[in-house]
């Protein structure tokens with residue numbers, strides 16, 4: 855792993871995720887309650903990007919099937935709950951999940967040096 859600069863503090867707004875990259879990996883960085891956090895921009899369900907998902911109260915919602923993840927821990931808090939933002943019945947949720955069990959998204963510890971933010975990636 856290599857320590858990689860991902861952003862400056864001025865680039866990270868408290869109500870948005872910033873899409874950046876670290877050592878060739880797409881990464882999302884956010885500020886949650888004053889803490890800088892980063893996760894992979896890759897939903898563990900089908901590997902699709904999370905960047906355009908709704909971000910609220912430190913949680914990002916996958917724009918494809920509604921899985922939700924805490925940006926500061928990567929913890930999965932909801933698994934396959936919708937289809938491109940539309941509600942779906944439980945039977946359809948199971949079909950879309952395709953047998954994949956709820957999984958956390960990869961998270962990165964963020965370190966700060968002055969105005970610069972880094973992760974090991």
Ligand code: FES
Nearest residue numbers: 897899916919921
């Ligand atoms: S790709 Fe994210 S929930 Fe399906």
